[in-house]
Structure formats: structure tokens, C-alpha cells
Amino acid sequence: MNILIVAPSWPWPVRKGYQSRALGLASLLTPEHAVTLLAHAGEAAAPRELPFTVEVARATGRPRLSALASGVLGGRPLQQALFENRDLERQLRRLVPGLDRVVLLTSRLSSLAEHVPREALVVDLVDSLALNFERRALFDRLPLRPLWRLEARRLRADERRLVAQSRVALLVAERDRDHLARDLSPELARRLAVVPLVLGAGPPPPTGGVATGSPELLLTGNLGYFPTVHGALWLVEKVWPSVRASHPRARLILAGSRPASRLARRAIASGAELSIEPPSFAADFARAAIAVVPLFAGSGSPMKLLEAIVAGTPVVATPAAANGTVPAIQRGLTIAESAGEWISALEVSLDDPQAARRRATIARAAALQHHAAPRVRELLLSALG
Numbered sequence: 001m002n003i004l005i006v007a008p009s010w011p012w013p014v015r016k017g018y019q020s021r022a023l024g025l026a027s028l029l030t031p032e033h034a035v036t037l038l039a040h041a042g043e044a045a046a047p048r049e050l051p052f053t054v055e056v057a058r059a060t061g062r063p064r065l066s067a068l069a070s071g072v073l074g075g076r077p078l079q080q081a082l083f084e085n086r087d088l089e090r091q092l093r094r095l096v097p098g099l100d101r102v103v104l105l106t107s108r109l110s111s112l113a114e115h116v117p118r119e120a121l122v123v124d125l126v127d128s129l130a131l132n133f134e135r136r137a138l139f140d141r142l143p144l145r146p147l148w149r150l151e152a153r154r155l156r157a158d159e160r161r162l163v164a165q166s167r168v169a170l171l172v173a174e175r176d177r178d179h180l181a182r183d184l185s186p187e188l189a190r191r192l193a194v195v196p197l198v199l200g201a202g203p204p205p206p207t208g209g210v211a212t213g214s215p216e217l218l219l220t221g222n223l224g225y226f227p228t229v230h231g232a233l234w235l236v237e238k239v240w241p242s243v244r245a246s247h248p249r250a251r252l253i254l255a256g257s258r259p260a261s262r263l264a265r266r267a268i269a270s271g272a273e274l275s276i277e278p279p280s281f282a283a284d285f286a287r288a289a290i291a292v293v294p295l296f297a298g299s300g301s302p303m304k305l306l307e308a309i310v311a312g313t314p315v316v317a318t319p320a321a322a323n324g325t326v327p328a329i330q331r332g333l334t335i336a337e338s339a340g341e342w343i344s345a346l347e348v349s350l351d352d353p354q355a356a357r358r359r360a361t362i363a364r365a366a367a368l369q370h371h372a373a374p375r376v377r378e379l380l381l382s383a384l385g
Contacts, residue, residue, distance in 0.1 A: 001033045001100035001384070006092060008083045008108045010042020015222070015257065017197075017303050018106050018126050021172070024198045025103060025124065026052045028377045038092065040085050055095065057088040076111075077154040079129055083108040089115065096120075101384055110158050113165045122384060123162045124170040124195075127300025130155035131179045132227075135297040135320070139230050156183060163188050168383050170195045172301045175323045179299075193383035197301055199371035205312025205357075205364065206286050215289035215350055217243070217252045218313070220281055220304040223259035223274075227298035231318070232263055235294045236270040238339040243346050244271060250350060252292075255284050285311035290349050290356065293317040294342070300324055309333075309367045314356035316345045326370055332363025 007022040014020050022037060029035045035052040040059045074081070093115050096102065102116045105124050113121060130152050137148035160183055163169045168191050171177045181189040219235065221228040232254055240252050254267055255275035264274055278284055281304075285291065291308035293315060301324040308315050309329065316334045325333075334356075336345040349356040369375070 002036075002098060003029055003033050003101045003103065003384075004036045004038060004092075004095055004099050005103045005105060006088070006109055006112060007037060007039040007105045010039050010044070011037070012042060012044045012046060017300065020303065021124065021126050021197065022105055024376075025105075025380070028198065028373065028380055032381070036095065038088070038095065040088055055091055057085060057091045060085055060087045075154070077107075077129075077158050078151055079108050079155065080110050080158065084111060088112070092116075104162075107155065107159055107162055110162050113162060118165055119167055121166040122168050122170065123166045125159060125162070125176070125180075126170075126172055128155075128159060128171070128176040128179050129299070130159055131176060132297070132299040135299065136226055139297050140226065160184060160188075163191055166191065167385065168193055170380075170383060172197050173299075173324045174326070176299055193379070195379045195383055196371050196376055197303070197306065198373050198376050199306055199310050199367060200373075201368055202310050203282055203286070205360070214249045214251050215247070215353070216287055217250060217290050217292050217346065218255060218284055218288035218308075219253070219292050219294070220255045220284065220307070221302075223254060223256040223263060227295050228256070229260045229263050230297055231294035233266060234296070234339075235292060235342075236267050236272050239294075239342045239346070240270055240272060242343045243350075246347055247350050250289075253284070253288075255281065281307060282311060285313045288313050289353060290346060291315045292346075293321040295321040298324075306367060306371070309360070309363045312357075312360050312364050314349055314353075314360040315363065316342065316349065326366070328366035329363050329370065332359045332361070332366060334359065 005022055005025055011019040011022045026035050026037050030051040036055055037052055038055040040057040046054050089112060092112055099120055101122050102120050103122045103124050104112055106126050107129055133148045133152035133155060137145045159180055170193055174194055177192050177194050181192055219232055252272040253275055254272055255278045257277050267274060285308055291313040293305045295318055302321050305321050319335055319337055322330050322333050322335045334345045336342045
């Protein structure tokens with residue numbers, strides 16, 4: 001087949017989950033199909049040798065405030081308004097004739113669906129943005145909650161419309177599929193297909209004895225992204241002081257990009273450490289005694305949770321984070337919700353690191369099986385038809 005993947009942003013360098021998803025889909029499909037990736041130009045050049053074609057659209061989106069105003073006044077999701085790009089639309093219309101499948105990546109590109117015949121249209125929602133903003137409305141500051149509830153309602157309607165317009169809609173997690181299916185007729189719900197993210201095995205987990213010295217608790221991710229910021233603030237304020245008191249040699253490290261200023265201030269005040277743009281998350285995971293994933297908002301499969309699991313690092317996670325994985329993987333995680341449960345879970349893992357590593361081995365084996373490229377490719381090809 002001749003397949004076009006339309007991405008909401010330039011996928012290099014990879015900083016966000018949907019960038020990784022775009023490249024993952026292209027790589028999975030190229031052994032058997034002619035694949036083109038279309039995105040508007042970004043800050044870095046594409047690698048010279050790629051197994052697929054890259055088409056570049058000019059960055060012609062509206063200024064941010066203008067786009068937001070357009071979305072509010074036009075009754076559209078803000079996420080859609082922010083990603084409008086006239087040249088992306090022109091390039092899509094130029095390329096559509098002769099294509100067998102067009103994959104629109106995320107509902108942020110929903111305005112492009114009308115330019116693709118239904119028999120060719122595949123919508124990769126990745127995760128449910130409606131669920132994401134519903135969760136955000138529960139935890140963000142009170143003045144912003146009505147805005148996020150409105151955005152969630154608009155996104156729910158937009159996701160329903162996209163499913164109705166497409167031959168199939170992809171998601172990375174069962175949690176998001178089930179959430180969206182509740183709003184659909186049985187006929188439309190059958191168009192939903194779960195195609196997980198692809199995970200490579202990466203470097204093997206550390207072998208030998210458990211490291212001694214100052215055990216590290218590691219939180220990774222985009223430190224300016226609301227679910228990460230909210231969870232990290234909760235961790236440093238409600239959990240870390242007690243753990244630090246009982247294990248004074250332990251260190252809490254927040255590693256990632258673009259930290260929100262309030263998070264940076266409170267983290268440092270609590271005795272936690274910031275690692276901005278670390279050169280290698282792999283090295284961080286290899287050193288860490290525990291990877292902490294205190295997410296209460298968000299949707300889909302948290303990438304940093306999956307990366308920690310594949311690295312073989314013991315994980316303590318909230319139910320909201322763990323529910324982005326399958327039960328086989330969850331059996332190798334320590335799942336805790338309240339601050340008291342988290343304090344107990346972290347102290348137990350710090351006191352018995354060998355047992356924590358054994359659980360991590362279970363999670364890693366299940367993740368490598370569930371997210372293996374051959375399995376995901378088979379699911380993807382089946383969904384595309």
C-alpha cells in the first residue's frame with residue numbers, strides 16, 4: 001500500500017510521545033509498504049538515511065493567542081486550533097490522490113479529516129485527549145477547571161466525529177479505548193483498535209549486587225507538562241519529606257526538560273535535585289534504586305513509565321499511571337495512591353532492594369513481550385486492513 005502519515009509536529013528531535021509514535025509507525029510499515037511522513041518543518045534536519053520519504057510543510061500556523069481565540073469563538077477544541085497549518089492542509093490535498101491509507105496522528109489534526117476519503121482515513125488518536133483534559137479538570141487550579149471541562153467536552157465530540165469519519169481509529173492503551181467506546185454506538189466502537197507503542201529492549205539492566213551508598217529515587221519526563229508537574233509537586237510536598245526523614249541518605253532527582261518555575265523552587269526547597277536535559281535517561285535509570293511515576297492526570301501509556309520498566313528499574317506508580325499498561329506489566333509494579341501508601345511503598349522498596357529488582361524483572365519481561373515490534377506490527381497491519 002501507499003501510506004501517508006501526517007504528524008502534528010516535526011518529529012526530530014524526539015521530545016514528545018506523539019513524535020516517537022510517528023517514527024514508530026513509519027518504521028513498522030516500511031518493510032512492506034511505501035510510506036511518506038508529512039509534517040511542518042522543525043528546528044532540526046531529518047536524518048539523511050531514512051527508510052521512508054519525508055514531505056515538509058511550511059510552518060504557517062496562527063500566532064498562539066489568535067489560534068486560541070479562534071478556537072474559543074469557533075466552538076472548536078483549543079488543541080485543534082493550536083495545530084492548524086494551512087500549508088500542511090495544502091500538502092495533504094496534493095498527496096491524497098493515489099494513496100491507500102492516510103494516518104492522521106492525534107485528534108489535533110482533526111480539521112484535515114474532511115480532505116481524506118473515509119475508506120482511506122486512519123486516525124491514530126494515540127491517547128484520548130478528552131480523557132486527558134477531564135483528568136486535568138479534576139486537579140488543576142480552580143479558576144482553570146471550567147475551561148478544561150469545556151475543552152474536554154469539545155474533545156469528546158471531536159473524537160466521536162473522527163471515529164465516525166474513519167475506517168479505523170488507533171489508541172495505545174485499553175484504558176483510552178474503553179473510555180472512548182462508552183460514547184460510541186456498538187458499530188463505531190468496533191472501529192477502535194489498540195496498537196501499543198513499540199519498545200526496544202535497550203541496554204540490559206545492571207547485574208550483580210544492588211548498589212549501596214545514596215539510593216536514588218528518579219522522576220523523569222517533561223517537567224513543564226501539567227500531569228508531570230502536578231504529580232511531582234505532590235511527591236515533593238506530601239511524600240518526600242517523610243521518606244527523606246526515614247532514609248536520610250536517599251536522593252530524589254527530577255530529570256527532564258523545561259521545568260516549571262514553581263516546581264523547580266519547591267523541589268529545591270524540599271531537598272530534591274534537578275537534572276535539566278540529562279544526556280542519557282538510560283544512565284539515570286541504571287543508577288536509580290526506584291523510578292517514581294506519581295501521575296494523577298494524563299492519558300495513554302506514559303512513556304517514562306515504560307522506559308523505566310524496560311530499563312529494569314523498580315517502579316512505584318499511581319493507579320492512573322499504571323492503568324496505561326496491561327495487567328501482566330502491572331504485576332511487576334508497586335502501585336500506590338495515597339501519600340501514606342507511597343511513603344510505605346518507597347520505604348519497603350528501599351529496605352529490600354533485591355525484592356524490588358525481582359518485581360522489576362517481571363514488569364520488564366511482560367513489557368518486552370507486549371510492546372515487541374513484530375507483535376505491534378501485526379496489530380497495526382490488521383487494523384489498517
